[in-house]
Amino acid sequence: MKAPIILETKKGTIIIQATDLLYITVDTTKDHSLCFVTKNEKYYCTGDLNNYEDAYQNWLFRCHRSFIVNLLTIREINKYERRVYFLDDSFNNNCPFSRRKYAPLKQSLKDILLTEQEA
Structure with missing residues (x-):
């Protein structure tokens, strides 16, 4: 079982299960803001992609400088x-x-x- 991601948003604390998360991207409309895209919804919080890439490296993969995908x-x-x-x-x-991330992603x-x- 993969550990869920716990987000602190403006609305409160959100728990995203590993099987629900699709990808994480940088929200270009706001400084230091990330968008967590799930199967049904999007959640926004402040942070840095590096923090999530390092903490969940066994099932998240940085495929682009602005995107981390959920391998699951x-x-x-x-x-x-x-x-x-x-x-x-x-x-x-x-x-x-x-382009250079294709082989490592695969x-x-x-x-x-x-x-x-x-x-």
């Missing part, structure tokens, strides 16, 4: 569009990945899937 919810990595698509996503969210996804299969 990836459905497809499209090499030609350079986009990541997600499972059970009714809003058809996707996010970009940088390897991290394989590693996490093998780890989850063994558990």
Whole structure:
């Protein structure tokens, strides 16, 4: 079981389960603000992507300088569009990945899937 992410937002404390989170991105409209995109909602809080990348490195992957994806919810990595698509996503969210992150992203996804299969 992966540890949930606990966010402090303006509304209060939010707990996001590992299986619900799709990705985390920088909110460009506000300084030092992050957007946590889940299957059903978006949550905003202040912070830095590096904090989440370091704390949850076993199931989150920094695929772009402004995006961290949840390896547990990836459905497809499209090499030609350079986009990541997600499972059970009714809003058809996707996010970009940088060219040099394609091979490490693919390897991290394989590693996490093998780890989850063994558990």
